[in-house]
Structures are given as C-alpha cells and as structure tokens.
Amino acid sequence: MSALNVSLLQTTLYWQDSAANLAHFSGLLAQLKATDLVVLPEMFTTGFSMQSAEIAEVEPGPGLRWLTEQAKALNAALTGSLAVKTAADGYVNRLYFVTPDGIVSYYDKKHLFRMAGEQHAYQAGQQRVIVRWLGLRFCLQVCYDLRFPVFSRNRNDYDVLIYVANWPAARRHAWSSLLLARAIENQAYVLGVNRVGQDGNDIHYSGDSMVVDYQGGVVASLAKADAGVLTATLDGSALAQYRQAFPAHLDADHFTLN
Template sequence: AGAGWQLLAVPGGYFQLAGYQHYSQAGDVAFATELARDWGVAVVPVSAFYHDGYDPGLVRFCFAKELVTLEAAAARMPDFTVSLVQTDLHWHDHAANRAALAEQLAAALAGPGLTDLIVLPEMFTTGFSMAAVAQAEPGEGPTLNWLREQAARYDAVITGSVMVTEAGRYYNRLLWVRPDGSYSAYDKRHLFRMAGEHQVYSAGAERLVEEWRGWRIQPLVCYDLRFPVWSRNLAEAPYDLLL
C-alpha cells in the first residue's frame, strides 16, 4: 500500500485485489499489459471475470509465490528514474548545442533502460534569448527530430523547451517526446517580464499532465514555478510529480 496501491480487504486466500488509479487512469487490460511489458510484473485484469467486460478499475495479484519473487516484483514497480541535464550552452548555435547534449547523454547513459525521463534546460538549443525572429524554428523542426532520436536511443521520454514559431507567433515551448516518436507540447504560461520575454513570446493557455510508466507528471518552464495556482494539483487532472 505504501507504493500507492488501493488494497481491498482480503480475509483469506492467495489473491489480492488492488486499485491502481494512483499510477494510471487506463482500463484494467491496458494497465495490466503495460505492467507486464514495462515492469515485468504480471497481474490479472478483473474485467476478465465479468461476462459483459465490466471494468471496476482493479487488478488481481497472486501471492502464492516464494517470498523472493514477491520482493523482486515489489522492487520493480514504484521506481521511476529522472535524469537532469545541466550544461554550458553555445549561444544561438542550435547544432552545437544538440551535439554537445548528445555527447553528454552518451557519457552518462550507456544505453536504454537506465532512466525513464531526461530533462533538458529551458531553451536548450540557444540559451535564454529574446532573438526569436532570427532563432526560432518550426515546431516540427530539426530539434524535434533530434529529440525523437534521443528518446528512442534511451527508451525514455526526453523533454526541454525551445523557441518555436507558429502561425506568426513565437513560443517558449516545452516538447515532451516519447520513445515511439509521438510527442506533446506545453507553451510556457508565465513569461519573465523583467527580461522582456512577454514582449517577444506568446503565453500558453493550457496545462500539460502526462502519464508515463505509472506516473502522472505536470511539467513547468522556469518562471511558471513562481505561480502556485497554476501548479495546483487538481482533482480533474491530478499529478504525482511536478517537474
């Protein structure tokens, strides 16, 4: 229960029913599949016991196992590794920054399976700059392609913000890129007025809460953290980790 499971009282037997909503809002079959594929832990979705496929949001564990097997399963499930990358940036040199970050990642991560989430700095291809007219790239530009390569190489989500131009506007946009190449985006909501950021970039209007490997994560960009109402943990869009 300390790992976040909602355990149903079991007076006897070899099975334990557990709610998993702390980790996922997916259906029980989808969650059981993810648990087996990503964590190597097999459970039974309880909807399998209903003739009409009713899904009560529960999975069934069998604990008629050796203690060492149960301990190994418990050790796998709650872990989530975040890799934070801090580095000197080459001012306004997109290619040099991507190359330097790729080298740094290769030195820190020998291959896939060592981390779940890689976090890069704000405006990691340019440095924090107001030169959006000259430096911004399309959302579907070379940096997104580079992020896709890194996510696939390390089998992890990789995220960070870049200058983006879209429909005649500029955004300080966080890209959330998954190993399969799909991605989500979050435009920085609270622009840093003391540096004139609000005069160059358009503010975002939507939060982003992403579910990844059993965790719900809300990313922010820099100055956003100064505004607690924006990062409030809402019942309709809860998160486990504020990033």
C-alpha cells in the first residue's frame, strides 16, 4: 500500500458567492507544494446555505469544472462538496472526488442536518461511496454523517474516511471526539476538514481540522480558529501492518443496511 500526501484547506467562506470562493481557493492552491490529495470544506463555493434553488449548480457547473481544472493543474485529486441540482429537479449536497485524469466520483450526503432544515432543502443520498486513489481506498462522508457510525462502519473496504464539514464552534468537542472514535473503531485514517469564520446566518465555526491515524492518534491538526493548510502523509504500509498485527475487524458484528 502506498504513502500519500494530503492537504486540508481550513478557511473562511464567502456567503453564497461561488465566484469569490473559487477565486479564493485558486489562490490557496497556487501556494501548495507537491501534494496527492486536496480536501476542501463542505459547500466550499457557498457556505452551508439552505437556499438550494438559488445556489445549486447544474452539472457540469462552475464548481465541478474548477475542480477538474485544478486537479489537472496540480496533478492531484481534489474533493469538496457543492449544492447540486439533479436531473430530477431535486437538490443534493454532493461531495465530488476528482482525479487529475478527469475521472469524477461523487457521494450525496445521506444524513441531512434537520436542526438547520437541510432535509427540506436537499434530498438524502442512499449509497456509501468508496473511491480508489494511488493505492488507497477512501470512504466519502459529509459533516453530520460523522454522528452515525453504522453508515461509516469499515467492512474491510476502505483505508481512509473523509469528512468535509461546516461544523459549528458550539459543538466543537463532539467534532473532535467523533473523528477520533471513527478512526479507532474502523482502524482507518480519518481526514476531517472544517471551515472557520462566520456565515450568513451568524453561525461561528472553529475549524479544528485534523488528520487522525488508525489508532486514534492525531497526526496533524489546526486547533485554532485560523485559516491554514494542514498537511500530512498517510502511510498505507503502516496501516496494513497494524491491521495484520491487531485484526479486530475479524471479530466485528455482521449486519446489513436497509
């Protein structure tokens, strides 16, 4: 299994202004050194807005085109979520994973945050999505999904969990604690990227982005509510050796999801 360099972008977002956010992220990416994967926050073009009819893109919209262009220019995969209008005239919170050769995978957020009315503005996805990149397998998840461990249970089908989020500062303890729990119980790396700043609904975000290893150790973190780029290396060989030496997954309960 490969070693892979990741870059998590923790930053503020311009409220419902896709052009401003894409320009902002273009500037950040231009400063990156060699990386294999860039992880952006949830709804990185708009912030966590329930105005789905006003902000959603019709594929391929400017956000997806930008992801594709940047992945090619950086020779790295990019992942981040957008509000997207579906062919059936519904709306989803869609997490894209785009590789330099133009391959686009996506996961539609399953657990919609009812405390903000997300279930009224967007439709829930139904399928877990695993993507492969440079020898590692990534399970794609979005924000509120973090609270539901059954959906993210490792069935020996992934090596890395990705959580992109707009997770409020008021619940920062839950964010940090659950990222560690998901890593330990699934014997997998966890990448959690959250935004900072204040959104158009006066919600404050503390960031707390982190990379957690398969034993629950924090490899790297941005604990302060400041913008920044978090970098780390995921060691696939070390992960494989740990799973072989401590194969707890062999004793996991078997179950199916409806």
